[in-house]
Each structure stands twice: as structure tokens, then as C-alpha cells.
Amino acid sequence: MSTFASFLAVAAVAVVVPGPDTFVVMRTSLTEGARAGTWAAAGSAAGNLVWGAASVLGVAALLHTSATAFSALKLLGAAYLVVLGVQAMRAAMRGDALASEAAAARPEASAAAAFRRGVASDLLNVKVGLFWTALMPQFVSADSSALLPPAMVLAMGSMVFAWLTAYAYGAARLSQALRRRRSARAVNGTVGAVFVALGGRLALASH
Numbered sequence: 001m002s003t004f005a006s007f008l009a010v011a012a013v014a015v016v017v018p019g020p021d022t023f024v025v026m027r028t029s030l031t032e033g034a035r036a037g038t039w040a041a042a043g044s045a046a047g048n049l050v051w052g053a054a055s056v057l058g059v060a061a062l063l064h065t066s067a068t069a070f071s072a073l074k075l076l077g078a079a080y081l082v083v084l085g086v087q088a089m090r091a092a093m094r095g096d097a098l099a100s101e102a103a104a105a106r107p108e109a110s111a112a113a114a115f116r117r118g119v120a121s122d123l124l125n126v127k128v129g130l131f132w133t134a135l136m137p138q139f140v141s142a143d144s145s146a147l148l149p150p151a152m153v154l155a156m157g158s159m160v161f162a163w164l165t166a167y168a169y170g171a172a173r174l175s176q177a178l179r180r181r182r183s184a185r186a187v188n189g190t191v192g193a194v195f196v197a198l199g200g201r202l203a204l205a206s207h
Contacts, residue, residue: 007139007152008159014131015159020081020198021047024121025164027088027191028114029171036114037168043118045161050123052153055132078203080124085195092188118164 021044029037122128140149 011156015163026171029168030175032110034169034172036110039111039114040118041164043115044122045157047119047122048160049157051128055136056149078199081195081199085192088188088192092185
């Protein structure tokens, strides 16, 4: 239990640091509402569960040992973030409203798209894989309980979902005060620039 508690403390610090997932959830919630933002948070949590399971199986260690695998995933993730950034900046240039009438009319489609967006954001973030690869050996040893690794993975996924859901509802409340066209331009432009910057930063990350 002491090992698990130590892991939770480290994981909590990692979860609260804003990253690509945070901004994906925030923009989704601002443009499509809290429900869609929550689905994006669920997608990010699902992606984190996949990374955690991969680290338990040793698959994520390939990122640490293979420069080719690292570079391929890094560039895919960077490209995805840049695409999201360009979409947001184009919305700012068009003066699109934050609230999407099309998304409101088709909540099921919006939820599915938001979930896929969250999954892609997390799975294409090479730093999440490296986080798990670096973290797992520090808490799991040969004499550890067989239940410890899955407990760590489930706990991390739950924390990611809870924290990002809080962001989703916070952003949705802000959207009520950002209905004006000028405010929408500012939000979309700022978030778009952040996505592009995160994509550039990821593309330049060293192995």
C-alpha cells in the first residue's frame, strides 16, 4: 500500500500539469458543450489506460529503446496537434461561434467524435508512453504483488478522467460568457496557437 500511495502522489502531480489532452478537452467543451468535453476526457483516459497496459506488457519500452518507433510516433502526434491548431485558427479567422449548432443537433455524433479526439490526443502523445515506461520500473519489482500494476493503470486512468472532466465543466461554464464573436475569435486563436506550439515542441523532442 505504501508503494501504491507513492505512485498516486507522483501520478497526481503528472495529471494536473496541462498538456495536449487538457487543451483538447477544453476546446471540445467550449465548442460542443460539457457533455462532449466529458467524452473527450473519457477518450483521453482510455488512451492512458492503453499506454499503461502497454507498459505492463513491455510494449511501451520500445519507445525507449527504438529511435525509429519514437520518431514515428512523435511526428504523428506533432502532426495531429498542428492539424487541431490550424482548425482552431481557421475557426478564429472565420469568426465561428464557440457553440456549435450542428453538434447540439447531433449529440451522439458529437460524443463519438469527441471520444475519438481524446483517444487520438493521448495515444499520439509519445510523452505519455515515456512517462509510463519510466514510472513503472520505479514502483514495480519482482516481489511486488501481481495486482499492483493493474491497480496503478486503473488509478491513473481514473485520475485523468476525473481531472479532465473538471476542466470540461469549467470550460463549459466559461463558454456562457464567451458567446460574443470577438471572444470566440480570441479563444479559438489562442487555443490554436497553443496546439501548434505543443505540436512543434513535441516534434523537436529528443529521444
